[in-house]
Amino acid sequence: MSATKPARIEPGGLRELGLLNWVIAKIGARAIRAPRFSLFHVLGQHRLLFLSWLPYSGILLGMMSKLPVQDIETVILRVAHLRNCEYELQQHRRRARSKGLDADLQARIFEGPDADGLTDRQRALITATDEFVVTRGVSPQTWAKLAQYLTRPQLIEFCMLAAQYDGLAATITTLGVPLDFPD
Incomplete structure (x- = not known):
């Protein structure tokens, strides 16, 4: 995304994400060494979809992946x-x-x-x-x-x-x- 485009859905906080997704987003931010993991703070606002997408995405990123x-x-x-x-x-x-x-x-x-x-x-x-x-x-x-x-x-x-x-x-x-x- 270009830095000049405004966010259509602002990254959410605890209220928008719910406790579980907020904790996951915080852990993710720590893992990438950033104050916030914007993708998680946006996608996490669709609570069930985020929780469904996360393991699938994790597998593709190397957690149990078949690809090097x-x-x-x-x-x-x-x-x-x-x-x-x-x-x-x-x-x-x-x-x-x-x-x-x-x-x-x-x-x-x-x-x-x-x-x-x-x-x-x-x-x-x-x-x-x-x-x-x-x-x-x-x-x-x-x-x-x-x-x-x-x-x-x-x-x-x-x-x-x-x-x-x-x-x-x-x-x-x-x-x-x-x-x-x-x-």
Whole structure:
């Protein structure tokens, strides 16, 4: 989200989130080292949906994931870049750095599958992500290439991950979720 867009739903507090979601949002903020986890403070206002979405999202982020965390972050960064979602980019640039994707590799991910210095696996992931987000599918050629690197469960998870972060980017942008960090 651009910093100039106003929030359509302001981040809530204890009253709007309820005790459980407020506590989860506070724990989340501590985990990302921010005063507030805006996404949780917004989505948490739909109490049941938030509690349903949280474990699903956690699985896709690496908690019991079938995909290596570097693959996960590659896909998320590429989706966020394609969707111009500054909130996702801000969150996942930091997380990706902590998982071994330095600034140079992130720049190559943003440049696209033809960037110098990418592995064949990274090229396959980025190409498949581009196709998935832009065309809502993956071509047979790209699927065959991706299947050289991913198992059947990982291929399923790739689709769910790309769809989750594409939808999340749209939700964040539409709701105008404020950034968590001043940079």
